[in-house]
Amino acid sequence: MVQPVFRFAPSPNGYLHLGHAFSALLNLDMARASGGRLLLRIEDIDRARCRPQFEAAIFEDLAWLGVTWEAPVRRQSEHLEAYRAALERLEARGLIYPSFETRAEIARLVAERERRAPWPRDPDGAPLYPGDAKRLSLAERAEKIAAGAPFALRLDMRRALAQAGALDWSATGRGPAGETGTIAAAPQAWGDVVLARKVTPTSYHLAVVVDDALQGITHVVRGEDLFWSTSVHRLLQVLLGLPAPTYHHHRLILDADGNKLSKSTQATGLRELRAQGVTPGEIRKLVGLQ
Numbered sequence: 001m002v003q004p005v006f007r008f009a010p011s012p013n014g015y016l017h018l019g020h021a022f023s024a025l026l027n028l029d030m031a032r033a034s035g036g037r038l039l040l041r042i043e044d045i046d047r048a049r050c051r052p053q054f055e056a057a058i059f060e061d062l063a064w065l066g067v068t069w070e071a072p073v074r075r076q077s078e079h080l081e082a083y084r085a086a087l088e089r090l091e092a093r094g095l096i097y098p099s100f101e102t103r104a105e106i107a108r109l110v111a112e113r114e115r116r117a118p119w120p121r122d123p124d125g126a127p128l129y130p131g132d133a134k135r136l137s138l139a140e141r142a143e144k145i146a147a148g149a150p151f152a153l154r155l156d157m158r159r160a161l162a163q164a165g166a167l168d169w170s171a172t173g174r175g176p177a178g179e180t181g182t183i184a185a186a187p188q189a190w191g192d193v194v195l196a197r198k199v200t201p202t203s204y205h206l207a208v209v210v211d212d213a214l215q216g217i218t219h220v221v222r223g224e225d226l227f228w229s230t231s232v233h234r235l236l237q238v239l240l241g242l243p244a245p246t247y248h249h250h251r252l253i254l255d256a257d258g259n260k261l262s263k264s265t266q267a268t269g270l271r272e273l274r275a276q277g278v279t280p281g282e283i284r285k286l287v288g289l290q
């Protein structure tokens with residue numbers, strides 16, 4: 001039997017809170033229970049928001065919690081070449097095109113369309129790409145890029161679906177509506193997703209898929225807020241010829257008002273709780289683990 005490989009993949013853009021503790025401990029417990037390995041990945045692609053002190057705090061807080069991981073830690077910012085190579089493979093299949101609208105222009109286009117009918121939103125609530133950059137000629141694209149225009153590199157969803165065919169994934173946890181077992185993927189709900197930008201060489205979706213494959217991850221255990229993103233991940237895996245991990249999306253830890261925890265909320269930050277004398281064992285109980 002192949003040894004299971006799990007990963008915890010936080011972004012160093014703030015301090016860890018109870019939600020991260022739950023995710024990391026659940027990964028640890030599941031890895032231990034199955035005789036598996038646990039890897040740590042630092043998802044620091046967003047250079048504007050990630051800080052070295054948050055990364056240092058992640059190591060410290062996880063060690064305090066009793067989470068152990070294998071070296072080396074994979075830091076996404078050190079692997080931009082791998083993401084670029086994956087993007088080039090999609091490009092070679094005619095699946096990537098640049099769009100040049102600013103965020104304000106996109107908002108204006110959406111407002112214009114919405115005067116006629118509601119415009120579709122993605123599962124995160126953002127409007128689907130309303131522009132028609134796909135129709136620009138190669139010469140027009142080259143001209144804009146040469147002139148220094150900012151751009152987003154998008155996946156041509158219709159073509160991608162035509163190449164990939166029907167997709168599903170195998171889930172051991174429960175999705176937001178209780179989904180479990182074999183889940184039919186619906187990447188079309190995301191429209192022409194952005195996979196990179198002029199200034200950011202990869203999106204979360206592309207980096208996570210490339211890294212899960214390069215690290216040999218067999219089990220992805222993460223919050224159910226990423227349940228619908230899995231559709232895009234499966235599509236990219238199939239297009240890039242990468243293996244499919246099993247997915248386990250877990251419940252989110254909510255605050256007293258039922259809201260998702262934020263990295264800036266002091267009340268549930270692991271550092272604050274530790275300073276108040278809360279023990280790692282009590283953190284486990286707080287998040288509902290044995």
Ligand code: GLU
Pocket residue numbers: 009010011043208221222223226
């Ligand atoms: N880096 C993501 C986060 O901190 C997690 C990505 C994943 O587990 O797929 O929310």
